[in-house]
Amino acid sequence: MYGPWDGGGWWGFGMMLFSLLFLALIVVGVVFVVRSFSDGGRGAYRSDGNRALDILDERFARGEIDQAEYEERRRTLAGGR
Numbered sequence: 001m002y003g004p005w006d007g008g009g010w011w012g013f014g015m016m017l018f019s020l021l022f023l024a025l026i027v028v029g030v031v032f033v034v035r036s037f038s039d040g041g042r043g044a045y046r047s048d049g050n051r052a053l054d055i056l057d058e059r060f061a062r063g064e065i066d067q068a069e070y071e072e073r074r075r076t077l078a079g080g081r
Contacts, residue, residue, distance in 0.1 A: 052077050053074070053077055056070065056073055056074060056077065
C-alpha cells in the first residue's frame with residue numbers, strides 16, 4: 001500500500017518551503033555583503049546632502065581657505081545656525 005513515494009503527506013511541502021526560505025536568506029546575505037563593501041551605486045557623490053560640507057572641510061584642511069571663511073561658509077551651509 002505505501003511505496004517509497006507514498007505517505008509523505010506535508011513533508012514535501014515543508015521541505016520545499018524551508019529550501020525557499022534558506023535560498024532567500026542566502027540572497028539577502030549576499031546583497032548585504034555586496035552593499036556593505038561598495039558605495040551602493042551612488043558613485044563619488046553621496047545623496048545624504050553633506051557633500052558641500054565635505055568639500056568645505058577638504059578645502060579648509062588643504063589650507064585653501066582660512067578659519068574665518070571656513071566658519072562663515074559652514075554657518076551658511078548649515079542654514080545660518
